[in-house]
Every structure is written in C-alpha cells, then in structure tokens.
Amino acid sequence: MTTPAPDLPGSATASPSAAPRGTALRGNAPAGTATPRTTAPKTASTGTMPPETTTRLGVGLGWRSEIDTVVERQPGLDWVEVVAENICADHLPDSLTVLRERGVTVVPHGVGLGLGGADLPDPGRLARLADAALALGSPLVTEHLAFVRAGGLEAGHLLPVPRTRDSLRVIAENVRIAREQLPVPLALENTAAQLAWPDDEFSEGEFLAELVERTGVRLLIDVANLHTNRVNLGLDPAAELDRLPLEALAYVHVAGGRLVDGVWHDTHAHPVTEPVLEILAELCARTTPPGVLLERDANFPPPSELAGELDAIRRVLEGSTRR
Numbered sequence: 001m002t003t004p005a006p007d008l009p010g011s012a013t014a015s016p017s018a019a020p021r022g023t024a025l026r027g028n029a030p031a032g033t034a035t036p037r038t039t040a041p042k043t044a045s046t047g048t049m050p051p052e053t054t055t056r057l058g059v060g061l062g063w064r065s066e067i068d069t070v071v072e073r074q075p076g077l078d079w080v081e082v083v084a085e086n087i088c089a090d091h092l093p094d095s096l097t098v099l100r101e102r103g104v105t106v107v108p109h110g111v112g113l114g115l116g117g118a119d120l121p122d123p124g125r126l127a128r129l130a131d132a133a134l135a136l137g138s139p140l141v142t143e144h145l146a147f148v149r150a151g152g153l154e155a156g157h158l159l160p161v162p163r164t165r166d167s168l169r170v171i172a173e174n175v176r177i178a179r180e181q182l183p184v185p186l187a188l189e190n191t192a193a194q195l196a197w198p199d200d201e202f203s204e205g206e207f208l209a210e211l212v213e214r215t216g217v218r219l220l221i222d223v224a225n226l227h228t229n230r231v232n233l234g235l236d237p238a239a240e241l242d243r244l245p246l247e248a249l250a251y252v253h254v255a256g257g258r259l260v261d262g263v264w265h266d267t268h269a270h271p272v273t274e275p276v277l278e279i280l281a282e283l284c285a286r287t288t289p290p291g292v293l294l295e296r297d298a299n300f301p302p303p304s305e306l307a308g309e310l311d312a313i314r315r316v317l318e319g320s321t322r323r
C-alpha cells in the first residue's frame with residue numbers, strides 16, 4: 001500500500017467527477033472523424049456484447065516522453081503504448097506523430113478511469129480516452145480493472161477490486177458503459193496487488209473470465225502483475241492463466257520490479273526478471289499473444305538494455321530457451 005503507484009505513470013490528478021450511479025451519461029461523442037465501433041450491438045437476450053476481432057500488434061515498448069527518441073530509434077519495434085492521461089489529443093507529441101507516420105501502432109493506456117469503483121465512469125475521462133484513440137488512429141484502448149477513488153478521494157494507486165458477485169455486477173455495468181462510449185474496443189488489465197480484500201468469492205482469473213463473459217471486454221494480461229501477486233499473495237500464475245479466457249487476450253505487459261522485505265514492488269524501474277519471463281512463457285504455451293509490450297516508467301536504462309529486454313521477450317515468443 002505504501003509503494004508509489006507502480007503502474008500509474010503520470011497518476012491522474014484531475015478532480016474526480018464521476019457521475020453517481022443511476023445518472024444518465026451525457027452524449028460525449030468526440031469531435032472529428034468517427035471511427036466505427038467494430039463490435040456488434042448488444043444482444044437482446046443477454047445485454048452483453050461479444051468480443052471484437054483481435055488486432056495483431058507484435059512486440060512493443062511503452063512510449064514515455066523521457067525516452068521518446070530512444071523509442072523512435074528502437075529497431076524492430078512493432079507498436080507503442082502511451083499513457084492516455086499524459087497526452088492531449090489536440091497536441092500530440094512530435095515523436096508519436098513520427099511513429100504514426102511510420103506506420104507504428106499507438107495504443108492509449110488509461111490509468112485513471114477507475115472502472116473498479118462504485119461510481120459510474122466519468123464522461124469526461126471517457127471522452128478524453130476516446131479522443132486519444134481517434135487522434136492516434138488506435139485499434140483499441142486499454143485501462144485497468146482497478147479501484148482508484150471513492151467519495152472524492154484519490155487512492156493514487158491502482159488497487160485491486162473486491163472480487164465478489166456484487167462487485168462484479170457493478171463493474172460489469174461500468175464496463176458496458178465505457179464500451180458504449182469508446183469508439184474502439186476496450187481491454188482491461190489485471191492489477192499488481194499488495195493486499196487482498198476479505199471475502200473474495202472469485203479468484204482473479206475467475207473474476208476476469210466472468211467479466212469477459214458478461215461484457216465482451218478484452219484482456220490485457222500483465223505477467224509482471226501475476227508475478228507480483230504470486231510473491232505478495234501466494235497466487236499461482238499458471239492456475240490463474242488456466243482460468244482466463246485467453247481467446248479474449250488483446251495483449252500482454254512485461255515489466256521489471258524488485259523485492260523489498262519480502263514484498264514484490266512492481267516498480268517498472270528495474271530490469272525484467274526471469275520469473276516474469278517464465279510466466280510469459282507459460283502464457284505462450286497456452287496461446288499466441290497478439291502483442292507483448294515492455295513497460296518502463298523510471299530509472300531508464302541505456303537503449304541497449306531496453307533492446308536486450310525486448311530481445312528476451314522475442315525469444316520467449318519464439319519458444320527459445322536462449323535468454
């Protein structure tokens with residue numbers, strides 16, 4: 001709980017303005033050329049939306065302003081992800097424009113939507129995410145299955161959600177609202193936890209599977225977060241992977257961290273460790289991920305070190321044991 005938000009670069013600082021549950025969202029279709037939603041409409045019988053077509057992404061690196069030219073010059077990079085709250089759709093960083101002109105896919109990754117909370121998704125935050133996707137021509141957007149605020153207070157952290165039936169019902173509604181307001185498919189990321197709520201009724205994998213079943217949302221599986229939960233909570237990554245509907249997988253995150261006093265800190269500021277790559281291999285034994293992305297948010301290493309970590313990811317994807 002005391003660790004700085006590891007997966008929260010540029011932590012959301014905007015004042016919370018989530019609409020209370022039961023309040024109709026205002027229309028917030030972003031200006032500009034609309035990208036048609038690739039999903040089918042809700043089905044009349046279940047109210048759920050089926051998953052979208054998978055986009056093949058390849059191997060990518062998190063774009064951060066501190067390493068913009070490093071990312072630009074990284075050989076063989078297929079795509080990048082940018083923290084949605086760190087860009088303005090009307091004034092994209094030159095580096096992202098260069099990458100887009102080169103045909104590199106850019107995916108906005110939100111950190112502040114808070115779909116795991118009790119409030120309805122904030123229309124302004126959704127509109128900003130939609131604007132980012134349209135400005136970048138992105139095939140999808142991603143966020144976290146996380147609890148980040150309540151009662152006007154920001155946690156400053158991507159906290160795990162209570163995995164209960166009541167929570168699932170609330171979150172599924174939030175996800176459905178978000179999907180309806182976004183112009184492209186949405187994928188949600190599993191969290192790195194340092195606590196577990198009492199009285200969970202589902203494992204993480206089961207909860208995500210239920211959410212996919214109910215809403216058609218896609219999944220962003222962070223294998224470093226699975227490692228974090230293994231160390232901190234005793235979770236079995238292989239068992240959780242077995243429970244996940246991997247056909248809904250949009251892409252995978254890989255990141256580094258470090259152990260402090262027996263607690264794994266998902267820092268994104270340290271090298272990727274072998275146990276994390278082993279979980280990636282476990283995942284690859286079950287499915288071919290459409291994309292894998294290396295996240296690095298601080299303590300940036302030389303470009304060659306980032307290249308080495310990307311190569312290690314590629315070797316796992318190729319099924320090589322040479323790391």
Ligand SMILES: [Fe+2]
Binds near residue numbers: 007189222253255295
């Ligand atoms: Fe992540």
